[in-house]
Amino acid sequence: MSYINNPFFSTDSNNITKINAQQNSISTLGVKVPSPNFCPFENIPSNFRYVSESYDYENLGPTSYRFEVTYQCQGCYKYVAVGYISNMDSGSVIDYDFNFTNNKIKFPFNEDVENNFPDFKIIYTQAQKAEKYGLNEIAGPGYRKAFENLIKEYLIKFCDKKEESIQKRSLSDCASDLGDETINKIAKVAIWVGNDQTHYDSNQNPNLDLNDLKNGINFTVNYLISEIEKKKLLQAYDDKKKD
Incomplete structure (x- = not known):
């Protein structure tokens, strides 16, 4: 046999x-x-x-x-x-x-994302697992929560926004503070899809789906990491000029 x-x-x-x-x-x-x-x-x-x-x-x-x-x-x-x-x-x-061999979920972002946004990684990976096992009704809200954590943590840690104020603001409002008009729009599209995935009887964007939500997260992550690295290099330049 x-x-x-x-x-x-x-x-x-x-x-x-x-x-x-x-x-x-x-x-x-x-x-x-x-x-x-x-x-x-x-x-x-x-x-x-x-x-x-x-x-x-x-x-x-x-x-x-x-x-x-x-x-x-x-x-x-x-x-x-x-x-x-x-x-x-x-x-x-x-x-x-x-x-x-396919059981292990691979986090699609690099170590900079893991180190700067550990909670985002935890939530995003759980959403990946839900999607892998066909639990799309859970995966969508999971990705949306991960995205909210990412944006708000970025504004608090790297843009000197007060945590108490950020916690009270809507995710869409927070996305307006990301500093780039193009990424603001992309982030808001992802938020729209995430809201459709999360809220009761909501389908205001029928032409967008879970993949659009993930793509929006991906673009935003890459932008935020580039901004973090840019600020780091500019700070190094300013420190050197002071010497």
Whole structure:
């Protein structure tokens, strides 16, 4: 048997676990199933300890049913669940498509953004995760919140705006203080989309979507980082002239 679509099996497993699977409410069978032999989290062969099997079996016919078994990797100690199809006294692994290499969310901005706006990174990354798993009704408000955090933190940290005042102002109003007419407009378009994504029964911009919101954030981030670097260099120039 091939386990090509199951990341917990690198080759045919010679390890066998005997499961006392409950076929129905009164009948129990001793089912022999192959055990995992590869840990995709560590990307190495590994031994797995049997923990438990499910008791919620899905009957697929008079002699066939599905169940899950939980194992623990003895290398990294993470728990995994493997699905099986049983045919009386033996069980075969259910193949499935799951690419572990794509699980990690990559923050699309550089270290300058991470260092200057750590809360923005946290919120933005959570929105990315929601989008990745198809939770677009959550992703949109998440990106909008990240954008608000970014703009207001920038104005407080780098434009000497008072935090108490910034907290009370609307995001659109704050965007007007970014200092560049073009980026002000781009930021406001992103805010419009974010508001549509967030507020009840709001769709004032039907031609704009989540990608436009993210593009607006991207343009604004690049502008803010360039402004921060520009101010840093100008300050270095002024300090040098004083010497």
